[in-house]
Amino acid sequence: MQTIQDNIQAVEAKVKEAAEKSGRKREDILLLAVSKTKPVEIIREATACGLTSLGENKVQEIMDKYEPMGEGIHWHLIGHLQTNKVKYIIDKVDMIHSVDSLHLAEEINKRAAAKNIVMPVLVEVNMAEEESKFGVKPEDTEALLLALSKLENIQVKGLMTVAPFVENPEENRVYFRKMRELLVDMNNKKIHNIHMDELSMGMTNDYEIAIEEGATIVRVGTGIFGERNYPHKG
Numbered sequence: 135m136q137t138i139q140d141n142i143q144a145v146e147a148k149v150k151e152a153a154e155k156s157g158r159k160r161e162d163i164l165l166l167a168v169s170k171t172k173p174v175e176i177i178r179e180a181t182a183c184g185l186t187s188l189g190e191n192k193v194q195e196i197m198d199k200y201e202p203m204g205e206g207i208h209w210h211l212i213g214h215l216q217t218n219k220v221k222y223i224i225d226k227v228d229m230i231h232s233v234d235s236l237h238l239a240e241e242i243n244k245r246a247a248a249k250n251i252v253m254p255v256l257v258e259v260n261m262a263e264e265e266s267k268f269g270v271k272p273e274d275t276e277a278l279l280l281a282l283s284k285l286e287n288i289q290v291k292g293l294m295t296v297a298p299f300v301e302n303p304e305e306n307r308v309y310f311r312k313m314r315e316l317l318v319d320m321n322n323k324k325i326h327n328i329h330m331d332e333l334s335m336g337m338t339n340d341y342e343i344a345i346e347e348g349a350t351i352v353r354v355g356t357g358i359f360g361e362r363n364y365p366h367k368g
């Protein structure tokens with residue numbers, strides 16, 4: 135049987151190869167293990183292999199797993215975040231990938247200020263402009279960044295996208311490329327307090343392509359933990 139350790143070895147090899155293809159090193163890429171729906175016993179198999187950065191898309195799951203997983207874990211909130219839930223995770227996560235409105239950013243800023251921290255965030259961009267997806271439209275990114283630049287207790291580290299679900303991952307290459315172009319364009323605007331280095335893009339199906347196009351963070355769930363077990367839905 136294929137173990138989590140086997141899965142990680144396979145993913146690691148592909149991450150390394152794709153990094154080298156884009157003229158970078160394995161260390162330049164963060165492999166975020168997306169542990170949503172997985173219980174802590176299973177997640178520990180991944181952290182034992184050295185994957186200590188974990189991605190969750192629900193506030194509740196971070197709250198449930200935070201204590202049992204203990205110290206040394208870097209939690210990333212990667213899913214849509216409701217304003218009224220920011221307070222629960224503000225002192226638990228290392229990064230919030232899903233900022234897509236000033237309203238949400240202001241709440242994060244307020245809660246971070248109260249804890250005397252500066253929260254690293256990414257702006258989520260709906261690069262393929264899919265109806266069903268969260269994120270700002272590419273053309274609205276600059277306006278949001280301008281507004282965010284005035285908030286002192288958040289630091290915008292980069293951009294994030296969830297690419298379309300496609301059979302052939304090559305179809306997403308264009309969106310990953312546009313994400314990188316957008317990052318470069320935005321940095322060239324020289325907005326006060328905004329210089330972005332991170333591109334969070336690529337999931338199990340397409341992370342190699344994303345890395346080739348400049349991803350610095352890939353979010354891999356199924357490729358590490360296997361299929362997800364949702365209790366009530368498919």
Ligand SMILES: *Cc1c(COP(=O)(O)O)cnc(C)c1O
Nearest residue numbers: 168191212337338353354355356
């Ligand atoms: C679930 C999820 C992932 C991981 O998806 P896989 O296809 O299982 O790798 C990545 N990013 C986000 C935002 C997710 O919700």
